[in-house]
Amino acid sequence: MYSRKIAWNVLKREEIEAFARDYINFINAAKTEREVVNALVNYATKRNFKRLEEVTSIKPGERVYSTFKNKTAIFAVIGRKSLKDGVRLIAAHGDSPRLDPKPLPIMEDTDAQLALLNIGFYGGIVTYHWVNIPLELRGIVATKKGIKKIRIPNLIITDLLPHLSKKKFAERKGSEVVKGEELKILIANIPVKEEQGYSWKSHVLKILAEKYDIEEEDFISADLEIVPALEAREIGFDSSMIAAYGHDDRVCVYTGFRAFIDLEETEYTRVFWVVDKEEIGSEANTSAQSEFFKYFIAKLLELSGEYSEIAFRECLLKTKAVSA
Numbered sequence: 494m495y496s497r498k499i500a501w502n503v504l505k506r507e508e509i510e511a512f513a514r515d516y517i518n519f520i521n522a523a524k525t526e527r528e529v530v531n532a533l534v535n536y537a538t539k540r541n542f543k544r545l546e547e548v549t550s551i552k553p554g555e556r557v558y559s560t561f562k563n564k565t566a567i568f569a570v571i572g573r574k575s576l577k578d579g580v581r582l583i584a585a586h587g588d589s590p591r592l593d594p595k596p597l598p599i600m601e602d603t604d605a606q607l608a609l610l611n612i613g614f615y616g617g618i619v620t621y622h623w624v625n626i627p628l629e630l631r632g633i634v635a636t637k638k639g640i641k642k643i644r645i646p647n648l649i650i651t652d653l654l655p656h657l658s659k660k661k662f663a664e665r666k667g668s669e670v671v672k673g674e675e676l677k678i679l680i681a682n683i684p685v686k687e688e689q690g691y692s693w694k695s696h697v698l699k700i701l702a703e704k705y706d707i708e709e710e711d712f713i714s715a716d717l718e719i720v721p722a723l724e725a726r727e728i729g730f731d732s733s734m735i736a737a738y739g740h741d742d743r744v745c746v747y748t749g750f751r752a753f754i755d756l757e758e759t760e761y762t763r764v765f766w767v768v769d770k771e772e773i774g775s776e777a778n779t780s781a782q783s784e785f786f787k788y789f790i791a792k793l794l795e796l797s798g799e800y801s802e803i804a805f806r807e808c809l810l811k812t813k814a815v816s817a
Contacts, residue, residue, distance in 0.1 A: 501733075512751075513735060517725045519747050520737045524720045525631050526769050526779075529587035529743060530566045533750055533767060534558065537568055540754060545569075545789070551796040554758050559789055564769040564779040567789045568753065572762040576794050577804050579811025580762040583753055584781065585745040586771035589738070590616030592623060592676065592719035594630070597712055599680070601694040608681035608693035610648070612719060616772030620671040624652040628678065632717035634707055643705060643715075646722050648678050678719065742771065745817035762793070 500509070523529040534542075537558055545559040551571050558568040565587075569580070591614075598611045610630075629646040652671060653661065662670060684691035685699065701707040725737030746767050753765035770780035777783065790808055794800035 513727070515751075516744070516747050517727075517735060517737070520725050520739055520743055523587075523743060524739060525591075525718050526564045526587045527633070527716075528631070529746060529767060530560055530563050533566055533568070533746075534560065536750070537754065542568060545792055545796075548796060550798070551793065557793075559785075559792070561783075561785050562779050565783070565785055566767050567786065568750075568765045569789070569793060570753075570756070570759065570763050571793075571797075572759050574761050576762055576790070576797055576799055577807045577811070578761065579808055579813065580764045580790070581759070582764045582766060582812055582814040583749040583817055584766040584768060584814060585749045585817035586742045586769065586781075587746050587767045588616070588769050588772050589741055589743065590614070590618045590772055592618070592628075592678075594712060594715070594717050594719065597709065599694055599697055599709060599712075600677075601692065603691075603693075606682065606684065606691075606693065607679060608697045610678035610680050610719075612676055612678060614673060615718070619668075620673055620676060621652075623676060624650045624671055627722040628719050629722040630717055630719055632715060634705075634711050634715040634717070636707060636711050638706065641705065641707065643707075643717065645705075648680065648719070648722075650676050650678055742817070749815075749817040764789075 519532055523532045537556070540556070542556040542558045545557040548555070548557060551557065553571050553573045555571040556569070557571075558566060560566040572580075592612045593615050595611045595613055599608065600611050601608050626649070627646070628648040628650065629644060630648060631644050632642075634641045634643055681693050681697045681700070683696055684693045685696045687695060698709055701709075721738040723738060725735055728734045728736045750765050750767070753763055756763065766786060768775070768779070768781045768783075770777040775781045779785070787805075787809075791800065791805055794804055794808065
């Protein structure tokens with residue numbers, strides 16, 4: 494009769510703990526899709542991977558990768574068998590549920606005397622998980638002077654005190670304790686004096702201009718995400734588990750990538766693909782439904798001197814995949 498084995502009894506504890514420490518470093522550094530791709534590319538280039546578009550031919554043992562929009566990436570180690578025999582693929586998604594600023598997100602509540610950030614959701618979030626925890630804004634902003642990388646910590650979404658919210662808790666279902674439209678991020682409390690009174694939004698715009706060289710309209714074309722500002726940590730009396738934001742699906746990204754990259758030369762060409770937009774149905778040109786994987790395979794065939802339409806289709810038909 495089959496019975497599952499306990500990993501702690503099969504593997505060496507020091508090896509498990511060393512791998513876990515590496516994973517913690519990865520997930521702390523990779524809280525957005527761009528950061529996931531950057532972390533994997535940095536890891537790969539230190540192990541002799543070359544950008545696919547920069548090589549002129551490939552042979553067994555060659556290590557190549559390609560990225561698209563810095564949101565999805567594919568890595569390959571060329572095997573001894575022909576690509577027409579298919580590849581061995583591991584795929585996982587690098588996106589996680591999060592909060593996204595609206596296109597023009599800065600607003601003010603003059604009654605509360607606060608500046609707020611208006612947000613939407615990405616993926617299936619549980620709204621009450623996002624209140625009263627430290628948050629940060631990460632991503633890029635396209636300005637008139639070029640692309641700027643942004644990281645703004647020290648943000649939070651507040652909730653009512655327990656003795657002021659008894660009626661709310663009594664009347665609402667668990668899934669509606671905090672409604673989506675109630676999620677507003679606090680960003681400023683100090684106003685600036687203007688002709689028509691005090692403005693909290695103007696103060697925020699002044700800070701953004703002086704500190705980050707960003708104008709309000711730059712948010713329209715920005716790619717920004719709000720994520721927990723909490724570091725991954727070991728938990729339990731025995732420190733045997735890890736608490737972190739983004740386990741879904743970055744635990745599979747990291748373990749799949751390490752399984753792929755730590756192997757020596759193999760018979761079949763092996764491929765690792767990190768995709769985007771899984772949390773919202775894979776409907777985008779950086780998702781699993783995009784043409785990126787087909788492009789990558791066609792390019793490998795071309796560089797190996799094997800490309801033809803039938804060879805391309807043979808490779809796809811004979812490929813075996815594990816969706817992590």
